[in-house]
Amino acid sequence: MPELPExxxxxxxxxxxxxxxxxxxxxxxEPRLRWPVSGQxxxxxVGRTIETVERRGKYLLFRTSAGSMLVHLxxxxxxxxxxxxxxxxxxxxxxxxxxxxxxxxxxxxxxxxCFLWLAPGEQHPLLSHLGPEPLSDDFDGDYLYRLSRGxxxxxxxxxxxxxxxVGVGNIYANEALFLxxxxxxRAAGRISRTRHRVLADYIKQVLxxxxxxxxxxxxxxxxxxxxxxxxxxQLYVYGRAGEACKRCGGLLREGRLGQRTTVxxxxxxx
DNA sequence: CGCTGACCCTGACGGC
DNA sequence: TGCCGTCAGGGTCAGC
Numbered sequence: 001m002p003e004l005p006e007x008x009x010x011x012x013x014x015x016x017x018x019x020x021x022x023x024x025x026x027x028x029x030e031p032r033l034r035w036p037v038s039g040q041x042x043x044x045x046v047g048r049t050i051e052t053v054e055r056r057g058k059y060l061l062f063r064t065s066a067g068s069m070l071v072h073l074x075x076x077x078x079x080x081x082x083x084x085x086x087x088x089x090x091x092x093x094x095x096x097x098x099x100x101x102x103x104x105x106x107x108x109x110x111x112x113x114c115f116l117w118l119a120p121g122e123q124h125p126l127l128s129h130l131g132p133e134p135l136s137d138d139f140d141g142d143y144l145y146r147l148s149r150g151x152x153x154x155x156x157x158x159x160x161x162x163x164x165x166v167g168v169g170n171i172y173a174n175e176a177l178f179l180x181x182x183x184x185x186r187a188a189g190r191i192s193r194t195r196h197r198v199l200a201d202y203i204k205q206v207l208x209x210x211x212x213x214x215x216x217x218x219x220x221x222x223x224x225x226x227x228x229x230x231x232x233x234q235l236y237v238y239g240r241a242g243e244a245c246k247r248c249g250g251l252l253r254e255g256r257l258g259q260r261t262t263v264x265x266x267x268x269x270x
Numbered sequence: 271c272g273c274t275g276a277c278c279c280t281g282a283c284g285g286c
Numbered sequence: 287t288g289c290c291g292t293c294a295g296g297g298t299c300a301g302c
Contacts, residue, residue: 003295034278034297058296075296076280091280110279112296126297153273162297169295218295219282238295259275261293277299283292 002073004134004167005210006221006229007058010079013224014104015053017081018062022049022099030093034074034114037094041117045069045096057130057166067119070126074112079104080226131165134203139165141197148188148196155191156184157258159203168203170260171216171238176203178237183269184262185255209234237263 002010023045031037048064055061060079062069073079084103088095094106094115106113118124132138147164148155158164160173168176177184179202182195191199210216215229218239222228232239236246241254245265255262 006295032279072296074279075294077296108279109281110294110296112278114297151272157273171295216295221295258273260295272302274302275300278297280294282294285290285292286288 002058002075002077002215002221003169003172003210004055004058004207005172005213005231006215006223007055007060007073007167008211009215009223009229010073011053011055011060011224014079014081015224017098017100017102017224018050018053018104020049020051021102023047023064023096024099025095025097027095027097028093029088029095030091030111033093033108033111034072035116037115038117041069041115044117044119056127057133057162058169059127061118065120067117067122070114070116070118070124071106072114072126074108074110074114076110076220077106077108077113078220078222079106080222080224081105082226129163131161131163134165134167134207139200139204141193141200144200145191145193145196148191151189152187154185154257155182155188155199156260156262158188159199160258160260165203167207171235172203172206172210174238174263175206175236178264178269179206181269183266184257184264186270237265239263 026042026045028037044067048066050062052063060071082103082105091109092105092107096104156173159168180199210231213231216231217228240252241263248267250267252263
């Protein structure tokens with residue numbers, strides 16, 4: 001589910017209900033996530049005031065003066081604001097209850113997400129090797145060009161690699177490559193500077209547009225306010241294999257690249 | 271160091 | 287109706 005636009009949508013949705021609020025209790029119904037939810041999280045968080053909710057790549061950081069809660073939504077996770085009186089449903093694994101009465105509820109059928117506690121100033125290994133934010137000035141075509149020299153991996157795997165750039169998942173990688181007219185299997189190291197610039201610009205554009213639409217809801221994504229995203233209607237290739245290319249009318253083809261479904265147009269992408 | 275594939279887990283869906 | 291295989295938006299890790 002969540003790539004950068006969905007995580008950002010979640011951040012924007014939950015932030016007003018967290019910022020400046022005291023955490024009254026943390027209820028963990030199912031600690032078996034990607035890594036077990038430790039007691040340290042509860043010890044660290046309860047009684048603290050959440051100062052800010054930040055995002056780094058697909059990670060959310062709930063900052064307090066005593067440390068931070070690091071959250072990843074995995075593939076099927078969502079975090080939304082609910083009324084604390086509302087009975088938890090299946091796969092509602094964690095509640096973060098605010099003194100204000102608001103409640104952040106974490107739902108994750110596949111349990112690939114994680115909730116970790118970071119001591120003040122602690123640089124978690126998960127965050128320390130991440131590439132630049134795609135929407136920042138640190139990320140552009142020249143950067144992609146430089147980093148890709150000598151690399152033999154397919155450009156799609158390259159831009160989905162979090163050490164190269166964060167937040168670009170399968171949906172938006174497919175979309176950006178289509179818009180840039182680049183074949184997903186082309187070796188990253190054999191793409192010109194000009195084309196890398198086009199690609200970087202489209203990555204920024206497609207992510208920005210998706211954030212504006214509240215993300216992409218394929219089956220069950222909901223943002224912090226519980227509402228779905230509307231970007232799915234604007235997808236050019238993802239989920240459209242066998243249908244007509246919106247640019248040339250040809251049949252979109254599907255393949256597998258690095259265990260991920262890849263959709264592209266053989267005419268428009270070279 | 272770079273790259274590939276197995277793996278983590280549950281649910282939805284299509285074919286029989 | 288049910289069983290079975292396949293696939294799904296994330297990332298880590300071992301091995302070459």
